[in-house]
Amino acid sequence: QVARSDQIFDANKPMLLELLKAWGFAAIDGGHFEDHPDIIRAGFNAAAKNSDTILVTGGASAGDEDYVSALLKSEGVLQTWRVAVKPGRPIAMALWDGVPTFGFPGNPVAAFVCALIFGLPALRVLSGQSHxxxxxxxxPAAFQKNKKSGRREYLRARLTDEGTVEPFQSEGSGRISGLSWATGLIELADDARDIKQGDLVTYIPFSAFGI
Known part of the structure; x- marks a missing residue:
C-alpha cells in the first residue's frame, strides 16, 4: 500500500536544516527520494552539481533496500561505513563525484547525534575552519547503567537542580521527544563500565555544539 504524503512524518530534514543554519552554513533542501536506486542516484548527481557537501538520512544500513550505502559503495568512493557508536552505527562517509557525502541513519536521534559528533567537525574542517x-x-550521575564494551555511547541528558546529570528515560533512537527534553549529551567511552549513582560521567552541553 502506497502511503499518502500526510501519513509520513519527516523529523530529520527540518532538524538538519536548522542545525546547518545555526552553524552558519547555507543549506539546500534536496527533497525526498523514493527507495529506488535510479531515483537516489539522480538525487546524488543533482546535489553534487549544486553543493559542496551532501547530507542524506536513511538507507545507510545493510538491508536489501538500503540503496544509499549500496550506491556509495558501488558508484562512489565509500571511505567509512558502520562506526562503533550508539546511536548511529550505520553511518556512511564517502565521495560522490568528488563531493564529500555523509549518509546518516534514518532514526531521528541517531541522525541528530551523528550530525553533532561527525557532521559538525567535518563541515568545519571542509569549510576552512578549525575544530x-x-x-x-x-x-555526578543521577542514574545507574551497566554499559557493554565495544561502542561509544551518547545519551540524551540534562542537568538536575542537585547538580547531577540524568539521561532520558528511553534510549530508543526514534524517541524525538528526548531531544527537546535534553540539554546535552552524556558521552560514555568504548570500554565496559558499571555506572553507579554519584559516579562522574562526561556531560557535553548542546551549547558546545553551537545550538
Whole structure:
C-alpha cells in the first residue's frame, strides 16, 4: 500500500536544516527520494552539481533496500561505513563525484547525534575552519547503567537542580521527544563500565555544539 504524503512524518530534514543554519552554513533542501536506486542516484548527481557537501538520512544500513550505502559503495568512493557508536552505527562517509557525502541513519536521534559528533567537525574542517575540542564537564550521575564494551555511547541528558546529570528515560533512537527534553549529551567511552549513582560521567552541553 502506497502511503499518502500526510501519513509520513519527516523529523530529520527540518532538524538538519536548522542545525546547518545555526552553524552558519547555507543549506539546500534536496527533497525526498523514493527507495529506488535510479531515483537516489539522480538525487546524488543533482546535489553534487549544486553543493559542496551532501547530507542524506536513511538507507545507510545493510538491508536489501538500503540503496544509499549500496550506491556509495558501488558508484562512489565509500571511505567509512558502520562506526562503533550508539546511536548511529550505520553511518556512511564517502565521495560522490568528488563531493564529500555523509549518509546518516534514518532514526531521528541517531541522525541528530551523528550530525553533532561527525557532521559538525567535518563541515568545519571542509569549510576552512578549525575544530576545537568540545567543551565538556565531569558531572555526578543521577542514574545507574551497566554499559557493554565495544561502542561509544551518547545519551540524551540534562542537568538536575542537585547538580547531577540524568539521561532520558528511553534510549530508543526514534524517541524525538528526548531531544527537546535534553540539554546535552552524556558521552560514555568504548570500554565496559558499571555506572553507579554519584559516579562522574562526561556531560557535553548542546551549547558546545553551537545550538
Amino acid at each position: 576545537k575540542r568540545l567543551m565538556s564537564f565531569q558531572v
